[in-house]
Amino acid sequence: MFQIRCPYCGPRDEPEFKYGGQAHVAYPADPEALSDEEWARFLFFRDNSKGRYAERWNHAAGCRRWFNVVRDTGTHELVGSYRVGEQPEAAR
């Protein structure tokens, strides 16, 4: 069971959180301008890499804020958390 640092509330146990998949995948600004393939890539394709991975978490049973976490998918180490709008370098 992870202990995740919510950037707004501090460290809390994993059951308080909901997972939200890969971070920094924005909803396309103009979906109608995309080809079927480009749109399908947005819908269905996500990274599945070993190592540091930026992912979204929601403090669902707490402040209900979305934020991002950098997690090492190889070691399960939680490198740090950062707020929406910040970049992974801000993780702490």
Next chain:
Amino acid sequence: MRRLPDRGRVDHDQRVAFSWDGRAVEGLRGDTLASALLASGVLVLGSSVLMSRPRGIVGDGVTDPHAFAQVGAGDRTEPLMRMHEVEAHDGLVAESRLHQGILPTGPDPDRFEKRHAHADVVVAGAGPAGLAAALAAAEQGARVILADDHPQLGGSLLGEELLLDDRPAHEWARHVEDALRAHPDVLVLPRTTVVNVGDQGAVALVERVSEHVAPEHRHGRALRRLWQVRTRELVVATGATERSLVFADNDRPGVMLAGGVRGLLHRYGLVPERCVVFTANDSAYRTAIDLVGAGVEVPCVVDVRPDPTGPLAERARALGIAVRAASAVIGTDGDAEGALAGVRVVALDGGAEEVVACDVLAVSGGWDPLMDLHHHVGGRARWDAERLCFVPDGTVPGVHLAGSAAGVFGTEACRRDGHLVGLVAAEATGHGSAADGPDAPAARDAAEAPPADFVVTPGTDPVHAFVDQHRDVTIAGVERALGSGIRHVEHLKRYTLVGTGTEQGRTAKVNAGRMAADRFALPFAEVGVSNARPPAQPVTFGALAGRALGERFDPVRTTSIHPWHVAHGAVFEDVGQWKRPWYFPQAGEDMDAAVLRECRAVREGVGMMDASTLGKIDVKGADAGEFLDRLYTGVMSTLKPGRARYGVMCKADGMVMDDGVVLRLAEDRFLATTTTGGAAGVLDWMEDFLQTEWPDLDVWLTSVTEQWATVAIVGPKAREVMAALAPQLDVRQDAFKFMQLEEAVVAGIEARVARISFSGELAFEISVPMTWGLALWEAVFAAGQPFGITPYGTESMHVLRAEKGYFIVGQETDGTVTPLDLGLDWMVADKEFVGRRSLRRSDMLRDDRKQLVGILPAERLPEGAQLVDDADFEIPVPMIGHVTSSYDSAALGRPFGLALVRRGRDRIGETIYAPLQHGTVAVEIVDPVLFDQEGARRDG
């Protein structure tokens, strides 16, 4: 075995009486089930799992391949309990079931609890290393939890005759325990096993709270307690386990581990009559020395090493014990019961077998650090060719190993190592400095001679020599596996089952791995042993469930009207966590009859239902309209205050996600209703977009589902009932139109009233603060009496909406259905919304998508029934769709339903077929709207 009156840590004056296999047995207070049975002359516990060979107790602690028993009577019975952990007590009921227990059939009469705790340092194991680590960390100021399997702290110190600081070692253990218990920030948990280590110091412990007393003495205490501890550092001081040696008939009752024999003497005062020791290392000499000291005859120590000259061997010789160097036990002889009567000893350089009579053979093949908790977090191990055991290969951050779990042998060395590790762990949590900490105690253990690399006695009978006694795996079995081409220990494990089962190969898997290494002439370091996976010990499901059973398994949500439903005999349906009335049967009615009556009442008179569970989200802010436009397929921003509009939202993939009516309460405020089951998901979905995609929008979201109770009055006579309830409200059609919202006083309660209909009938939905729900409901029921108002449940609601062709999310939709598939083209506005782009992906434009249609089957079909084109078909036959809803209709006077059918809208009027078990049923495809197609009834 025999009990000595003056030895052991049992209370020789306190007898306990219990039942073993239905007969009365006595033991002493302080006995375990295992020791009490040995003292009572029970040598044979039962027969083995595959070969039905007699088996007995082998050790005195966690390492024992056979000591598992069925414990407890009636619904308290538990299988595969560890006999060295089960404390003998008055009223204990146990029976012999070594390998296959039985499960109770009724609910567990005992209670299980959970506790959460935080710690700086958790120490697993209270032997010399664990006690020293806990004390050192505590003295540095760290918050410490110390857990140990046994009722008494001390670990190996209790099972040996040792001196520490020239005092008996168990006295030192008692002294440290007193010091720890005096610390305000130390929690000492005896009878507690650390079973799992997870991420970021999440440690699970199982405490045996009251299972060591009979049920009538538990006084409401939990049987066991699961501790979920978040610790910053973990010290694994779980000690080492002894492994056996492999020779013919090494599984006879009476063949024991040498450390176990010492433990039985020092813990319980139990001794054999005549004991031979067979060893590949020095430690087993202690067994010989201690037994002779207790007056037991030890004819010889059989040592595989050519020249055993260590201090312990010398002491043994000085006591007159014969040491047979360069020798091994090649087989054993049994008595009539199959228990040990003698051992056959050979010199390793050849020569004749010699039989030595004995009732116990104490064996030591070496010691394996117990590193399960280190392995749980991905810690590695390496083979140490000098110590002849696996030792930790580095540590994982936050998880330290101390004492013999770290491959440190020798009591004082373990204590010293524990002290140092305790300081390091404390420093890691910001308490003190390991470098400047209190001095570590000295380690002056006598040196031991090197152990021998020895597993199998050469020339022994491979068919009866057991590598894994727990799983009945012999040398022949391992050879067969290796001969078949298996080279990897994990494959060997799965092929032979070596190292599996309740014992998990503690006495066996190192030997199995070494045999594989020998066979392929590989360095053992490369072959290794199979993995240890959590939990470190079996955990009962009861401990994991705790009190989350029955009605506490999942929260139950009820509306404020619920007591009325119960009092009026409603049958309930679970919708998400909500309890909703399914139907209200009257005397003698079954469900079908009740639903037909309820539906008829709504279509012909007036009905009422509790709609409070519908999800309600308050959407507030200057950009609320814009926000809703981006999420719903329709336009909400053009809605005027006081008006309502039906909306559908899609996932990004274009599939229908949820639906509901959106009401505009004010210029900057909407109330979005959702399905009962979808409410939380929709709020999450909205929050996600608001926070991460459109943080610039001025919108605030609040769940108000539980703030409002809603009663729907539905049917041609709804207007009369509404008028009676709210005399000041103008309910005439011109003043109060469909999809209009009014604030009014209803039955004396301030309310919102909306003209929303999910049945096609004239309907008023009245919402009041939740606490007033029951009062409103009763007022509506009373006001409706002159009109025969009929309460109805979710089943009738489903029938009524299906007659109108209204879909239900999760019934007609399953995540593969778009608004266009449902015929909602009119709902899809020409503007951007989430998922819109998906609606023109190539797959969405196919002309053979499944579309929502009505069906008129010859008989009522089961929901989910598949549909095919032809009545006469051969399997395999293409499925062209399936039934999503199916009911009997009072209004239509026949069975009907909804279905998703390929090209369904183009096939209206055609007949397709539902193949059922009893025959094929003809199904006519019709328009989904089967009742009041012109929509004349909604205004009454």
